[in-house]
Amino acid sequence: PSLPPLVFYWIPFFGSAASYGEEPLTFFFKCREKYGDVFTFVLMGRRMTVALGPKGNNFILGGRLTQVSAEEAYTHLTTPVFGKGVAYDVPNHVLMEQKRFVKVGLTIEHFRAYVAMIDKEVGDYFDSSRFFPTYQTGSTTEWGKFNAFRALSELTILTASRTLQGEEVRNGLDASFAQYYHDLDGGFTPLNFMFPNLPLPSYWRRDRAHKAMSDFYINVIQKRKEQGGSEAGYDMIESLMNQTYKDGRALYDYEVAHIMIALLMAGQHTSSATTSWALLHATARPDIMEKMWEEQVKLFGQPDGTLRPMTFEDMKEMPVLDSVIRETLRMHPPIHSIIRKVIAPMDVPGSLAAPSKDRSYQIPKGHFLLASPAVAQIDPKIWKNADTWEPGRWNDTDGVAAEEYKKYVDSEGDKVDYGFGLVSKGTESQYLPFGAGRHRCIGEQFAYVQVGTIIASFVRRIEMKIEGRVPDHNYRTMITLPKEPCNIMYRRRQA
Numbered sequence: 109p110s111l112p113p114l115v116f117y118w119i120p121f122f123g124s125a126a127s128y129g130e131e132p133l134t135f136f137f138k139c140r141e142k143y144g145d146v147f148t149f150v151l152m153g154r155r156m157t158v159a160l161g162p163k164g165n166n167f168i169l170g171g172r173l174t175q176v177s178a179e180e181a182y183t184h185l186t187t188p189v190f191g192k193g194v195a196y197d198v199p200n201h202v203l204m205e206q207k208r209f210v211k212v213g214l215t216i217e218h219f220r221a222y223v224a225m226i227d228k229e230v231g232d233y234f235d236s237s238r239f240f241p242t243y244q245t246g247s248t249t250e251w252g253k254f255n256a257f258r259a260l261s262e263l264t265i266l267t268a269s270r271t272l273q274g275e276e277v278r279n280g281l282d283a284s285f286a287q288y289y290h291d292l293d294g295g296f297t298p299l300n301f302m303f304p305n306l307p308l309p310s311y312w313r314r315d316r317a318h319k320a321m322s323d324f325y326i327n328v329i330q331k332r333k334e335q336g337g338s339e340a341g342y343d344m345i346e347s348l349m350n351q352t353y354k355d356g357r358a359l360y361d362y363e364v365a366h367i368m369i370a371l372l373m374a375g376q377h378t379s380s381a382t383t384s385w386a387l388l389h390a391t392a393r394p395d396i397m398e399k400m401w402e403e404q405v406k407l408f409g410q411p412d413g414t415l416r417p418m419t420f421e422d423m424k425e426m427p428v429l430d431s432v433i434r435e436t437l438r439m440h441p442p443i444h445s446i447i448r449k450v451i452a453p454m455d456v457p458g459s460l461a462a463p464s465k466d467r468s469y470q471i472p473k474g475h476f477l478l479a480s481p482a483v484a485q486i487d488p489k490i491w492k493n494a495d496t497w498e499p500g501r502w503n504d505t506d507g508v509a510a511e512e513y514k515k516y517v518d519s520e521g522d523k524v525d526y527g528f529g530l531v532s533k534g535t536e537s538q539y540l541p542f543g544a545g546r547h548r549c550i551g552e553q554f555a556y557v558q559v560g561t562i563i564a565s566f567v568r569r570i571e572m573k574i575e576g577r578v579p580d581h582n583y584r585t586m587i588t589l590p591k592e593p594c595n596i597m598y599r600r601r602q603a
């Protein structure tokens with residue numbers, strides 16, 4: 109067998125870092141044109157083998173434990189941020205147990221309570237945020253504007269704390285906790301991924317913030333133990349404190365603390381980016397904006413012209429909102445590169461890529477694998493008008509989207525149990541914003557509740573239109589964000 113084709117580069121070690129770093133998807137499409145679905149590029153001395161398309165997704169995300177390792181690809185980035193003993197600092201079977209623990213705290217009962225809490229948090233935000241002064245005057249004629257990403261980042265952490273993270277974290281956000289979060293986040297960047305430890309202030313701040321945040325949670329846990337529970341009721345911390353590993357051991361306080369940090373980081377930019385992109389696109393399409401409003405009125409409108417409160421059950425009755433989120437995740441999946449390290453040589457199946465009929469590719473141990481479901485999600489060979497944001501495609505009964513959606517819904521039979529509930533094995537898909545296989549996201553339902561409720565709460569309170577046009581992607585951050593400026597104009601709706 110031979111090695112996959114190597115992408116040409118001029119500067120040793122540095123390799124294709126510039127083209128990949130600036131515009132990863134353009135880089136992947138160009139390489140695919142030249143080399144096919146499987147190729148290797150050099151990134152700061154590392155050999156990254158990319159496998160594209162549904163089959164490429166399947167090859168990497170469905171890779172066997174004996175061949176691919178997520179922890180060896182991610183630990184140097186995540187362990188200084190999340191802390192010891194969790195996620196990629198532990199063997200895979202321990203991560204699987206930890207994902208199961210988290211699942212226990214993400215139940216329908218919790219989601220039921222969350223919708224009202226999130227809506228209230230958005231209401232309070234409109235009443236107090238520096239972004240909404242004209243809302244606060246009560247005027248329904250005057251337009252103001254807000255920075256979509258900044259406002260939605262604030263709302264994401266506020267609503268995640270109010271719900272998942274618990275009362276102590278929510279209260280801490282008005283004080284020290286916000287600064288810890290800020291500094292920790294400053295240590296979760298592509299630079300940290302490339303160079304785990306540099307003698308730079310941002311790295312020192314990251315380490316200090318990790319310690320402070322870990323202590324913050326441990327303190328909360330110890331206080332709760334002393335008081336025999338939390339006043340806020342049953343939340344994720346409480347749920348984790350009650351779990352035990354298969355060998356019967358309960359979680360150490362620092363493990364609970366570090367899982368909470370991991371969840372905070374996993375959900376923050378992914379959700380805030382999704383909500384921002386969704387609103388930026390929808391406000392650029394007055395027809396869709398109008399449909400979202402009509403959906404609210406139809407479902408919640410009262411004879412006196414007010415809207416009744418939303419419930420979790422209602423969330424399933426909003427096909428327009430649902431298609432807006434689904435379409436946003438098609439065009440802007442927050443994670444553009446999913447990475448694994450190859451720990452035993454892997455043969456590339458001929459159906460995915462082969463140099464000739466009687467030879468195949470083999471990926472050696474030590475390479476990294478890179479899956480980018482984003483490529484298939486915007487591939488013009490797969491989707492009609494692939495680069496147009498068109499939520500309607502998800503309701504179209506005979507397009508690719510409808511087919512993918514049906515597969516997604518029907519994939520029950522295909523599911524396997526990795527120890528934390530059934531997960532769709534359907535890694536051979538053209539639509540995988542939440543990944544697939546054993547490392548698949550467990551936050552999907554929470555994200556839909558959070559993102560959906562926030563968007564609906566906006567639509568219910570304000571009219572919106574975009575200032576300018578939908579921004580380009582900023583790939584310099586870990587999560588694909590909208591470039592600045594990303595402003596939205598708003599006007600308070602008639603009460």
Ligand code: HEM
Nearest residue numbers: 374375378379382443446541542543547548549550551555
């Ligand atoms: C894993 C996307 C929100 C927790 C993943 C993966 C993707 C993803 C693509 C797979 C990573 C890999 O295979 O290396 C998203 C998107 C989100 C979102 C698009 C929102 C729109 C959340 C939230 C939480 C969360 C809110 C927590 C409450 C996790 C966890 C994993 C994961 C624990 C598992 C990592 C592993 O097993 O290695 N997510 N996520 N995510 N996500 Fe999410």
